[in-house]
Amino acid sequence: MDSPAGKREKLPPGRHGLSREQVSASQRERLVAAMAELAAEKGYTAVTVADVLKRAKVSRLTFYQHFSDKADCFAAAYDTATEALLHRVTGTLREETGRWESIERAAGAYLDALAAEPVLARLFLVEAYAAGPEFLRRRIALQSSVVDALADFVGAGTARQRLACEAMLGAIVAMATTRIVQDDFTGLRSLRDPLGGLVRVLARSFDEDEHI
Secondary structure, eight states: OOSOGGGSOOOOSSOOSOOHHHHHHHHHHHHHHHHHHHHHHHOGGGOOHHHHHHHHTOOHHHHHHHOSSHHHHHHHHHHHHHHHHHHHHHTTOOGGGOHHHHHHHHHHHHHHHHHHOHHHHHIIIIIHHHTOHHHHHHHHHHHHHHHHHHHHHHTOOSHHHHHHHHHHHHHHHHHHHHHHHTTOHHHHHTTHHHHHHHHHHHHHHHHHHHTO
């Protein structure tokens, strides 16, 4: 999703050796990438279907064969960004290296992924809020599910410990969003050390609870 859709070549007419399914998949991929890039560049509300068609180099008929409207296309782009980001982060969670070391590493991977892919970052943390209440509900549900997974991974056994996990995740997301809105992608990586300290504070609080 970090490669401009405009640089992807339109499939040549006639015989090109691709199956109908491959052609359809290529068209959908270009549409999704175009929507992601345009939303990051212009803001979701300013993007039109015509903009997406021009960037993706497909016809209006093709667009509506894949998506019912602009919001449907944005949903596909958002889901793609979410899946890519979660894959990057969850791949760092390995219990054999220590639960808190894994969480600290996952927070770093999250910041690195956002810094490396501005399109993904804007789509995931900024433009989803501009896309309307349905996407806001989806963001809230996603964040809640991540809190649940985090709490389970670190063994949060009390309401207080789960709340601590929620507060930590909320702090990470809020600080990352602020840097992205300010176009400070370098600043995202500078958050690694202070957020690592936050993880260690949380770890100590869990240890204290376990010894009460």
